[in-house]
Amino acid sequence: KQEVTQIPAALSVPEGENLVLNCSFTDSAIYNLQWFRQDPGKGLTSLLLIQSSQREQTSGRLNASLDKSSGRSTLYIAASQPGDSATYLCAVRDDYKLSFGAGTTVTVRA
Amino acid sequence: DAGVIQSPRHEVTEMGQEVTLRCKPISGHNSLFWYRQTMMRGLELLIYFNNNVPIDDSGMPEDRFSAKMPNASFSTLKIQPSEPRDSAVYFCASSTDSPNYGYTFGSGTRLTVV
Numbered sequence: 001k002q003e004v005t006q007i008p009a010a011l012s013v014p015e016g017e018n019l020v021l022n023c024s025f026t027d028s029a030i031y032n033l034q035w036f037r038q039d040p041g042k043g044l045t046s047l048l049l050i051q052s053s054q055r056e057q058t059s060g061r062l063n064a065s066l067d068k069s070s071g072r073s074t075l076y077i078a079a080s081q082p083g084d085s086a087t088y089l090c091a092v093r094d095d096y097k098l099s100f101g102a103g104t105t106v107t108v109r110a
Numbered sequence: 111d112a113g114v115i116q117s118p119r120h121e122v123t124e125m126g127q128e129v130t131l132r133c134k135p136i137s138g139h140n141s142l143f144w145y146r147q148t149m150m151r152g153l154e155l156l157i158y159f160n161n162n163v164p165i166d167d168s169g170m171p172e173d174r175f176s177a178k179m180p181n182a183s184f185s186t187l188k189i190q191p192s193e194p195r196d197s198a199v200y201f202c203a204s205s206t207d208s209p210n211y212g213y214t215f216g217s218g219t220r221l222t223v224v
Contacts, residue, residue: 044201096160096165097166
């Protein structure tokens with residue numbers, strides 16, 4: 001069974017600092033990995049999708065890396081802003097199943 | 111594209127009542143998933159449909175839960191009778207068979223059983 005772990009569980013940084021969120025998974029036979037953002041009381045918004053053959057994916061201030069062999073992914077958010085405050089979820093897809101980590105709750109202080 | 115559409119957004123019901131949650135997947139997506147999110151257990155897969163057929167319902171908690179997908183554009187998740195421990199946010203998501211595709215989630219239904 002795929003196990004997904006996200007560290008840290010919570011993170012508080014001053015505005016402008018770079019954010020580094022970590023995700024690890026136990027079974028490297030994945031199709032892809034997705035990073036989601038969830039605001040309080042809201043749904044899941046997809047941020048980045050990395051295919052198993054890719055090493056990284058970028059969108060604006062967001063960059064996600066994938067090391068499938070070691071079962072790790074990292075989400076980098078450059079120059080954080082208060083609007084980046086949310087919970088970030090990592091999810092890995094193997095076959096049809098999407099397995100989620102518990103998330104990292106980020107607070108960016110103005 | 112309007113995305114995955116779920117209704118209602120919020121549902122408050124009394125214990126013992128029947129609850130029906132609805133989902134319209136993205137047109138062209140042939141895979142549909144129901145997830146439940148709680149503080150204690152995070153996001154859990156309840157059931158997976160492919161081409162309108164239930165493929166994996168191993169996550170359905172018990173017989174009180176049932177799900178149907180009568181056509182490619184509509185699915186329901188029913189709880190009968192509902193219990194307070196069913197209170198959670200229920201998400202519907204859709205995707206395709208292609209391993210290159212990610213999942214798209216709906217906005218969720220927040221269910222409160224009192």
